[in-house]
Amino acid sequence: MRLHALADLAALIQTSPGIDAASAAQAAVRQDSLTKPPGSLGRLEELAIFMAGWRATPRPVIKKAQALIFAGNHGVCAQGVNPYPQDVTQQMVLNFQRGGAAINQLCIASGADLRVVPIMLDTPTADFTTGPAMTSEEMLSAMNIGASAVDGNADVLILGEMGIGNSTVASALVAAFFGGAPPDWVGPGTGSDAAGIARKCAAVSKGLALHGGRPALETLSRFGGREQAAICGSILAARASRIPVILDGFICTAAASTLHVAHTGLLDHCLVGHVSAEPGHRRLLKELGKRPILELDMRLGEGSGAALALGILRAALHCHNGMATFAEAGIS
Ligand SMILES: Cc1cc2ncn([C@H]3O[C@H](COP(=O)(O)O)[C@@H](O)[C@H]3O)c2cc1C
Numbered sequence: 372m373r374l375h376a377l378a379d380l381a382a383l384i385q386t387s388p389g390i391d392a393a394s395a396a397q398a399a400v401r402q403d404s405l406t407k408p409p410g411s412l413g414r415l416e417e418l419a420i421f422m423a424g425w426r427a428t429p430r431p432v433i434k435k436a437q438a439l440i441f442a443g444n445h446g447v448c449a450q451g452v453n454p455y456p457q458d459v460t461q462q463m464v465l466n467f468q469r470g471g472a473a474i475n476q477l478c479i480a481s482g483a484d485l486r487v488v489p490i491m492l493d494t495p496t497a498d499f500t501t502g503p504a505m506t507s508e509e510m511l512s513a514m515n516i517g518a519s520a521v522d523g524n525a526d527v528l529i530l531g532e533m534g535i536g537n538s539t540v541a542s543a544l545v546a547a548f549f550g551g552a553p554p555d556w557v558g559p560g561t562g563s564d565a566a567g568i569a570r571k572c573a574a575v576s577k578g579l580a581l582h583g584g585r586p587a588l589e590t591l592s593r594f595g596g597r598e599q600a601a602i603c604g605s606i607l608a609a610r611a612s613r614i615p616v617i618l619d620g621f622i623c624t625a626a627a628s629t630l631h632v633a634h635t636g637l638l639d640h641c642l643v644g645h646v647s648a649e650p651g652h653r654r655l656l657k658e659l660g661k662r663p664i665l666e667l668d669m670r671l672g673e674g675s676g677a678a679l680a681l682g683i684l685r686a687a688l689h690c691h692n693g694m695a696t697f698a699e700a701g702i703s
Pocket residue numbers: 452453454455459463532533534535536537538539559560561562563622671672673
């Protein structure tokens with residue numbers, strides 16, 4: 372899948388596959404035939420039926436789980452919006468590559484193949500408080516990097532991000548999409564204090580004055596960043612191959628919300644792995660009508676909550692495929 376211009380997206384939206392209702396219906400019938408009171412596995416049952424619909428098979432399996440972390444740097448860091456220096460983005464990319472980060476261990480625990488995709492870390496996007504963060508060409512190129520990173524043989528895709536300052540970008544994006552005042556969407560991120568949060572709110576206000584009121588993808592290009600655009604590209608590529616996606620926390624979900632605003636239903640193949648402790652995430656999930664799988668008070672990013680939720684999804688499919696039916700077990 373390659374996007375040559377923003378207009379390609381309209382065509383892509385028209386051709387993007389939907390849920391396979393017959394497979395989902397067969398999976399639902401199977402759930403009710405398994406040796407348990409109907410509905411007693413709660414959301415595990417929903418997850419199995421969801422996977423059946425998107426994989427277009429009544430007995431879906433996860434042979435291959437791919438985790439992608441996209442990394443980018445942000446010009447808005449010049450506004451003092453983050454407590455850590457921007458070099459930490461590159462340093463964490465090295466840490467991911469060496470296996471030393473939380474996401475490395477969580478991917479081992481849940482059985483996901485992790486790949487980190489740094490995007491032009493030496494060239495941060497422009498500061499959105501003074502002008503557009505990216506041109507639409509830059510955004511398309513980042514979206515295509517995201518799309519081409521998706522392994523078409525994966526059964527599920529876990530998404531994460533790394534980019535010092537990107538919680539401010541995420542807050543600006545969702546304030547532009549869903550309205551409300553900056554404090555409704557701005558939180559501590561990695562650990563900003565009250566003065567830091569005030570600087571984040573001021574940056575978001577300036578950004579909204581400059582870039583508010585535009586269509587979804589233009590809004591994304593104006594606020595940034597490259598990792599957010601890559602997340603959108605990978606979600607679209609996954610959809611084209613019927614690969615369900617697990618989104619992570621506030622920053623990942625904020626990036627993805629661009630697609631929801633562009634076209635309702637474009638995130639129908641996406642689950643949300645957890646609700647982050649970053650306060651804007653709960654509000655954002657309400658806007659998207661999404662219920663998180665986990666709530667563990669995490670606020671890391673990197674795809675950490677999504678990787679953990681993969682374990683739940685695997686468990687749901689083990690029950691779906693491995694349990695005996697009442698007929699098989701001879702239970703009346
Ligand atoms: C060591 C370290 C590891 C991280 N892993 C994810 N993030 C998270 O924090 C950043 C967003 O927060 P803010 O907007 O406050 O900079 C992102 O890079 C996100 O993935 C990290 C941040 C740090 C410092």
